[in-house]
Structure formats: C-alpha cells, structure tokens
Amino acid sequence: MIFIDTSAWVAIADRNDQYAEESAQRYKQLIVNKERLVTSDFILVETYNLLSKTIGAMPTIRFGNILASLPVLTIEHVARVDWDRGWKILEKYDDKKFSFTDCTSFAMMERLKIKTAFSFDAHFAQFGFGKIP
Numbered sequence: 001m002i003f004i005d006t007s008a009w010v011a012i013a014d015r016n017d018q019y020a021e022e023s024a025q026r027y028k029q030l031i032v033n034k035e036r037l038v039t040s041d042f043i044l045v046e047t048y049n050l051l052s053k054t055i056g057a058m059p060t061i062r063f064g065n066i067l068a069s070l071p072v073l074t075i076e077h078v079a080r081v082d083w084d085r086g087w088k089i090l091e092k093y094d095d096k097k098f099s100f101t102d103c104t105s106f107a108m109m110e111r112l113k114i115k116t117a118f119s120f121d122a123h124f125a126q127f128g129f130g131k132i133p
Helices: 006-013 020-032 041-054 057-069 080-092 100-112 123-127
Strands: 002-004 037-040 073-076 116-118 130-132
Touching (some): 006 020, 020 116, 037 041, 037 100, 041 073
Parallel strands (some): 002 037, 002 116, 116 130
C-alpha cells in the first residue's frame, strides 16, 4: 500500500505545479504496478482547498470525481484513534513543523501498516516513512 499525500495530488492535478511532470510519471507507474493506493479525507480536503485556489472550482470538481471513481484508491476517514495519535505526534515533535494533517496521516499510516508515502513533503521521511520520490 502507498499513502498519497496532498503534495502529490496537487502535482497530479495542476499542470503548472513544479512537480507536475515527475508526479504524473510516478503516479502512472503506481497504477501500472497495481499498487493499492490510500489517502485520507483530511488529505482530500486539503487538496481540494488548494486546487480550488490554483486551478479553479470546476477542474477541482472534475479531479475529485475522478478520484472518487478510482477502483485502486481507498479513501480512509480519519478515525478518532488517528486524531488522538496525531495530536500526540504534534505535541511530541513540536520542533518539526508538522501540520496536524501530517500527524493524522502518520497515525493512519501506522494503524494501516503503510510504510511508504507518495509525497513531495519531507515530513514523511523525517517521521521515518519511506517516500516516493
């Protein structure tokens, strides 16, 4: 399983993103390899908020509809246990500048035993996960 973070989704959706080309190639490879992809509802809220500002509402809606129909993608809801663990991570690593969304993602990845994130955010590696790229 591969956890997909906001930075990867934004780069996939926004052709003007600095990581757009690399993200598209990596994403295609994950699909070809039939990887099981996981993201969270918090990640999608963050993604859709950013995309609404950069590419506009209609392209964001189209992108969201595509994601909702992908059979290889599981959208996990942040559970209470992820929230609580995420809060503890935020408190413990206050020197790392992790966002609370990052922390809930880390907690979810721990719970689901996901070892790798597709992300352009260095925080996943700082917390100890593998990272693509």
